[in-house]
Amino acid sequence: MASITPLSQSQFTVSSKLQNHCFSIPFSRFTQSSNLTLKKSTKNQFSSIPFSRITRSSNLSLKKSTKNQFFPVPFSQSSKFSLKKSSRMVLVSATTSAHEKSKKMYPGEAKGFVEEMRFVAMKLHTKDQSKEGEKEPEGQPMAKWEPSVDGYLKFLVDSKLVYDTLEKIMEKAPFPEYAEFRNTGLERSEGLAKDLGWFREQGYAIPEPSTPGLSYARYLEELSEKDPQAFICHFYNTYFAHSAGGRMIGRKVAEKILDKKELEFYKWDGDLSQLLQSVREKLNKVAENWTREEKNHCLEETEKSFKFSGEILRLILS
Numbered sequence: 001m002a003s004i005t006p007l008s009q010s011q012f013t014v015s016s017k018l019q020n021h022c023f024s025i026p027f028s029r030f031t032q033s034s035n036l037t038l039k040k041s042t043k044n045q046f047s048s049i050p051f052s053r054i055t056r057s058s059n060l061s062l063k064k065s066t067k068n069q070f071f072p073v074p075f076s077q078s079s080k081f082s083l084k085k086s087s088r089m090v091l092v093s094a095t096t097s098a099h100e101k102s103k104k105m106y107p108g109e110a111k112g113f114v115e116e117m118r119f120v121a122m123k124l125h126t127k128d129q130s131k132e133g134e135k136e137p138e139g140q141p142m143a144k145w146e147p148s149v150d151g152y153l154k155f156l157v158d159s160k161l162v163y164d165t166l167e168k169i170m171e172k173a174p175f176p177e178y179a180e181f182r183n184t185g186l187e188r189s190e191g192l193a194k195d196l197g198w199f200r201e202q203g204y205a206i207p208e209p210s211t212p213g214l215s216y217a218r219y220l221e222e223l224s225e226k227d228p229q230a231f232i233c234h235f236y237n238t239y240f241a242h243s244a245g246g247r248m249i250g251r252k253v254a255e256k257i258l259d260k261k262e263l264e265f266y267k268w269d270g271d272l273s274q275l276l277q278s279v280r281e282k283l284n285k286v287a288e289n290w291t292r293e294e295k296n297h298c299l300e301e302t303e304k305s306f307k308f309s310g311e312i313l314r315l316i317l318s
């Protein structure tokens, strides 16, 4: 039986958002001890614990990262984990048998590995990008962006290079599991080719790919041949980010500089949420064959995905 720790409500956030609700406790305010006692710590981080604070246990092997990277910490099975709210305090209780104690769960794990990837990705957003974001905003908020057509064209050209690369890799499938992700309906290469054609017709010169796109494409090619778990992280983040924040960006830019024209980049054949769901299911299936270490390795790659994609996004403002 794990200990019960009363916490004042002001120190304890329980998110109402269904997708994350199991693990929306500000974990990082606690340090984890072996018998699942939650102790309050001083920092104000939400649902993530810096690697450096994680004590290694026999069934939890995490590589320490060089930077201040955040990583979800596995918790006891969510089904055994209940939150009771009273007017003055929240009780955290967990009943765990000796056997269950050894079976830790990661944030999102109960729903499948995609939810774990999403959990890590959402934290890497800035607070002004998403309410689930944890990073401090840097630069102009999107509402104040002043994009130029030239900058946007650079972004579209580099994005096309990245999607061409991902889609070619899936065709070639140096690892057989990549073949699952051919013709998912999420492909963006063809749409982008049409969009660049449209800009050409309007009299714009289409630039050559620039450093952010070229570096990312090269990185993806190398990774795809030697590190399928890390590669799949980029696949997930690239396509899913585009379907979420990417569309918001597209709408904003179109309002400001394209007279609201909707580009093919932002149109999908069929129902987008169904296409995404079907890819989620395939990703979950592929990851079922991964060890916990391989899954953690995939999750750790998320930060690189943000770094590369962020550099391409910034071209819009160049």
Ligand code: HEM
Pocket: 118, 121, 122, 125, 128, 129, 130, 142, 236, 237, 238, 240, 241, 243, 244, 245, 246, 248, 249, 276, 305, 306, 309, 310, 313
């Ligand atoms: C200006 C930049 C960005 C903005 C404004 C933005 C905004 C958002 C928003 C609003 C969501 C939806 C959250 C929800 O489900 O309620 C989201 C989801 C997501 N974003 Fe971003 N994002 C940005 C950049 C990125 C980048 C660079 C990546 C990684 C390459 C990324 C990866 C994701 C992922 C994986 C999801 C989850 C999608 C899903 O669950 O279907 N985002 N983003």
